[in-house]
Amino acid sequence: KMGSRDAVQGLTQAAYHTDNRVRMEAIRSLAGIGGREATLLLIDLLQDKDQSIRKQAIVWMGNSKNEKTLQPLLELVMKRDVLGRSVAEKKEALLAIGRIGDRRALEPLFMLVRKRHWFALGQWEEVKISAVETIGCLGGEFARNFLEKLAALGGRIGQASSAALETMGQRTTDSHE
Numbered sequence: 001k002m003g004s005r006d007a008v009q010g011l012t013q014a015a016y017h018t019d020n021r022v023r024m025e026a027i028r029s030l031a032g033i034g035g036r037e038a039t040l041l042l043i044d045l046l047q048d049k050d051q052s053i054r055k056q057a058i059v060w061m062g063n064s065k066n067e068k069t070l071q072p073l074l075e076l077v078m079k080r081d082v083l084g085r086s087v088a089e090k091k092e093a094l095l096a097i098g099r100i101g102d103r104r105a106l107e108p109l110f111m112l113v114r115k116r117h118w119f120a121l122g123q124w125e126e127v128k129i130s131a132v133e134t135i136g137c138l139g140g141e142f143a144r145n146f147l148e149k150l151a152a153l154g155g156r157i158g159q160a161s162s163a164a165l166e167t168m169g170q171r172t173t174d175s176h177e
Helices: 005-014 020-033 035-047 051-064 067-078 087-100 103-114 121-138 141-153 155-176
Strands: none
Touching: 005 020, 005 035, 020 035, 020 051, 035 051, 035 067, 051 067, 051 087, 067 087, 067 103, 087 103, 087 121, 103 121, 103 141, 121 141, 121 155, 141 155
């Protein structure tokens, strides 16, 4: 809570503790402290063998709104996953990207939504819908134009695009009031 960078070294050790509860608290604390070392550790934890630790690192990357974590999160989202085993992590990473709010993520997300995928089709569509929601969160004219084109296509992706456009419109209206 004090945000002392002096604690990072001890928290780094705690992030690899055998008890996951200790690891989770260490991750939360590191994200709160921030800085280069803490950020690098959170990025490193994206490769952890424990899925709950990976998800926790993703959540705290988004909560910290650290733009330095944007690229590793995008890489996780774009990583091939033929069997659909990392769908939950991809969706969590998309939420984190939306919380970070950096519009540099728009072009990679546009590519993701346009991409065809032949395996785990239902899960792939879930990821695309999450990407559409993130595009809506990021906002801006490019996002609006992209979502309008998708909405015109219909289907689940089109419906998600329409909903994202509506949410974008509500945020714009709220900010002008």
